[in-house]
Amino acid sequence: RLPALWSATHPGRHGAGRFAQFPPSTHPSTVLRAALLALGLASPAASGPLVDTATQIEAKLAANDTTGAIDTARMMLAQVWDTAPTLTFTESTLVAQNATGYGVYNPRANNQFKQGTPILIYCEPVGFGYGSPGAGLYSVNFFIDLQVLDSAGNELAGTPAVTEYNMPSRHQNKEVQANITYNVDGLKPGRYTLITTLRDKNSDKSGSFQTPIEILP
Template sequence: MKTVLAALMAAAISTSTAFAGEIGDRAAEAEKLLQSGDSAGALEKFRGAEDALWEAMPLAVLNVKHVDTAAGFGIYTERANHIYKPGEKIVLYMEPVGYGYGSDGLGNKQISLSVDLTVVSASGEELGKMEKISRVQVASRSRNRELFFKLDLSLDGLPPGKYRCDFLMHDENSSKTGPFSTDIEIAG
């Protein structure tokens, strides 16, 4: 708990001043409650600090992996390499953070994310751009933070060679966007 608390405090320092005080204050209150034996109260205050940090942070995409399968958050089989046969499906696993929550109109919080793609050659030439190639929507009674996004990508028609795929994830509940990239190779 102290390691997580230290990481939260470090993150609080790098966020905006308005949120930094709130995050640090809530985390400090959580630590005091824990030391006094009120673990339930400490967890509630700590979650409040986490909420403030989540709202202040930008949208980011963590743990981008080329995978063979992905069945849930942290449940995936990583692919041995980034080399694909012509026409072979590319499957990416990723964990977005910092997204907002909307409403589905039924009392649930709704997470809505979409992804754009730009394919870039090894020489840096932009070969093509596609908007909203994939989208995920999740409705839940709670503010889920363990969310995975599985992206099935088809790049049929690309000749053999090395490429960079630049992505831009959009949070449809806010104006936040999060860029990320991965390299691929189409075998000859």
């Protein structure tokens, strides 16, 4: 076992938006229909819950019910989300400092670290479930496991649940980011691969990603 300290944090989220006018060729209903055609969902032969939901979105857009269309689109995303068999990641990368929100991060210039330097990783998990802690809240919860492999692929350390991620929210957030900090003071100079695994506490799903690093003298 490496003499290390592990932590994961989850900064707040920031964002802004506005309504916009679209020319006919780029109106959301036109774009949606083009996307459905590309997926084969807009043909008369297509059927199923996703097609039904997409039809509802088009109807709401045609009625200028933008808010209703967005709410229904979220339902469609949830339908796809729930069918994911495992956790996946839209991003997993080394960062220069902890992110301050979803997508608000600065990638690290390289993967080289002096001994004793904390290793900061940013990731965006997808497909997780939600807990119900009460008081009208939802929660996103993971155990985070770490494996360390040497340059030959041999496992040097494997620590389940080195830390946890727990985030309460009033919404079933889909844009969730985790900042993971590894202190691997026991590693000698050389090349290594860190395998990070998130295990969802609210479903049977899990997912992993690999991060190559090099420890310098």
